[in-house]
Amino acid sequence: MKRFFKTLYRGIKKNPLNSAINLFGLTLGFSCIITITIWIQNELSYDTFHENSDKIYRVHRYFYNPDGSENLHLPNVAPPVAPMLEKELKEIEYIARTKSASFTFIRDNKLTRESEVCFAEPELLEIFNFVGLPIDDNLLEEPLTMIISDEQALKYFNRLDVIGEVISFYTRDGQKQDLKIVGVFNKWNQNSLFHPEFLISFITFESFAGEEEMNSWGSNNYETFALIPHLPSDIDAQLDNIIDEYLEDGTSWTKIRIEALTDIHFNWHSNKTYIYVLASISLLILIIGSINYLNLNLAMYSRRLEEIKVRKIMGASPKKLISQLVGESVLFCLSALFLAAGIVYLFIPEFNHILGSPLQFVLTDNFPMIAGFILLTILTGVVSVLYPAIVLSAFNPISTRSNEGLSFGKNSFRTGLVIFQFFVSIALITSFLIVYKQLSYIQHKELGLQKENIIVIPTTPQLVEKLDVFRQELTSNPNILSVSGSKRVPSDGLWDNNGAEVESDGNVRTIDFRLPNVRVDEHFLSTYGVPLIAGRNFDETDGDYSGYLINEQAARQIGWESAEEAIGQVISYGGQRANVIGVISDFHYESLHVPISPIILYKDPSSFNRVSIRVSPFERQQTIELIEKTWQQYNIPNYSFYYEFVEDNYNRLYRSEQNIKIILTYFMVIAISIAVLGLIALSLFMIQRRVKEIGVRKVNGANTSELMVMLNKDFVKWVIIAFAFATPLAWYAMSSWLENFAYKTQLSWWIFGLAGVLALGVALLTVSLQSWRAASRNPVEALRYE
């Protein structure tokens, strides 16, 4: 054993460059693998901490177009669904509706905005793990009662025994209401779909919302969870039967489905494809690192050939030779693994910072992962040395062309490995360029509205009432150009929808596509800079629902030939009849992932939640302060103010793509640097092997450039072959990635060319540095001593 370490140590000492390059490649490879593994583990860990995690399901709703295609898939359902399922599906042990909300709570005259508020039926407490609640069968049964997390108890009261205390809030019509705390539970700190902080009894909500809402099949706003201990195998068929029983033409237009709790994060909030792709790339990087290791090992061994030859003739057994080599290699890989673990440990906070991820690298409770890594490492070590070891021990010491098996450039296996490295690098460069191009396309794409310099602030019913005065006061400042109220703002989703009919010549025709609404006031178009194409905008005299604006897309889909034709037509939207008064030009309300949807706009101040303010780009800080000050005057004192820029919201729509770009950049840089280092060592070795030949050729009249061509030729050939393989793959992968976007950049040929040229450039630069040194060297040095 001692001798074993000695040999290993000598090997490293003899070839510090090779050893460093090997260590570098393997360490980075392992680092990528570890990081990705932690990431995947984190993704899979969501919602697994409940006792019943594998028995909890969320109820979903699907809608279908008349032609049977899927129109909408919602993770929430209407209020009547839960009672219906509870009655009809005997396998359900508990089912609970929830409705999330955001509240401004009042306690000791202090107002605090809370977004993790949720109305919940009492059964929710049986479905999920709530630890620390008092033993009381009636929790969340009474109106105006709630349970809160221990963290909130501390925040509001500085103590935990707060049962019986109250926290108040203002209802929409300005009434102050008390909520009585009936329990405190331990906050969920694990990865979870939601993080309840305040759970208010659902019955409270029912009394606010009214019976009509509670019986509506159209209000799909209730996240509904069920505990089903034994899921029947024909669950889908049963659900379809129930729907057909309850609704006319039921399953032809809508269906109910359930989704396992533990799948939800992965299906809805994560991107499986990205995870698979990134996992594969990190594996590729490990392979690239191993290839360096394998190649350089081969190179080193071939230098030791003479020694091995002699040893073999003296009777050394091949077995012992192989086990020494394999042992060395495994040990070497293990040290790379430890280094990688250290790097990941140090790098994880930075990684989280860049990607906004919550990853943690905890080794202690992660035995299977550690075992997995060690196994992978041993495998890497064995695989990357097995081939050279076998070649070495199998070769016949008295064969005439002795180093046949180890001469480079002729050996297709090793040539293949180098080509593979180039292949991965080129594919990564191409993908990076295309992702980069698409993101810059998104950045620069005209959206049909002016997203810059718009600040969005919240509003309350009190402010909406005085919106005109508020607007006048603000716009008297030269830096505030325009103020508009609306329910939601562009860059949000088009979540509000209603049924629509078009009347022409006394015929009523139902619109058979989804026509979502945007509820605004007459200042919306000017604030967002959306051009009117025909007709007129709303004006002050228009009442709610007294006229409709539609976009071009809506006019087109309804079947009106021109914008002018649409003016004056009658639409009945959600039962409200009115004329189309204007047509606006299409703009991207949603992200570029989806095509521009038809929309209908109408005035509805009672629904307003937001105020959009167009400001000048100057003195921004003062402007924001002014807005806040003015805003406070029109609201309940101390109501919490916040603002956001529409432009930021638009950028946030491409967050996962931005993350992909960042990760891809890292991966590309890592892959290329591993490949380049490998290339340096490899070309150094290959050229060293030919030093004598170079000298001889020089003596025979070769000049430096002829020699460089000779030395670089092989590498150029390899890059070209790699390019030929990488291009179709990258093309295929990236065109499927671009399928995610309704609006996409072109896959121009020059991107592929550029990637190839870059790879060739890097390879040539790397190799030429070595070959130039060799070719311009005085040949005597090579030829003097034999």
Added chain:
Amino acid sequence: MIRLSEIDKYYSSKFQRTFVLKGINLNINEGEFVSIMGPSGAGKSTLLNILGLLDHPSEGQYHLLDQPVHQLKEKTKTEYHRNYIGFIFQAYHLIEDLTLYENIETPLLYKGVSGKERKSIVADLLDRFNIVAKKDLFPEQISGGQQQLVGIARAIAGKPKLLLADEPTGNLHSDQGEMIMKLLQKLNKEEDMTIIQVTHSEKNATYGSRVIKLVDGMIQSDEKA
């Protein structure tokens, strides 16, 4: 043809200069067959390398074919290698990955000789040295003497005016050595090739017309053989 005046060659380390050649003055005329002899480390190879433009002197002037070599650019030196100088090495220095045929052809390629002409020159040489049957073998597959024959064939393929040989028979049996020496003599006589060889053997020196003794980097004697 060759005119050396006050040639020094030294290697400088931190504190001192080690002279390998010191104050060498030497003229060699076209058609001479010169043998350089001397103890190991005397500087024979260094001198030969300087003569063959593989190394440059530290001081002094070297005129080859009346050109001041010490002032030549790298490019012109390559031209000299292509057209005027042939080299034979003690260790043969054949290119292992090339066949014997290709080895002999190498200098012609760099010289830019046309394919047809190359074929006839190489075929001629193979014939002359009696190795036609082996032309497709690799260097490792033939004996040392035969390798040296290929080395010589390669060195004279470009019809150099000056042939330099550093212990050409050092690795060979005496009868193989004798064959090589006879060959060199014949080249000198029949083709009027100027030959400079380094040798340790008195006997080999007798094939030439002039013997120069080098000791400690200086010429000790220079006489007719």
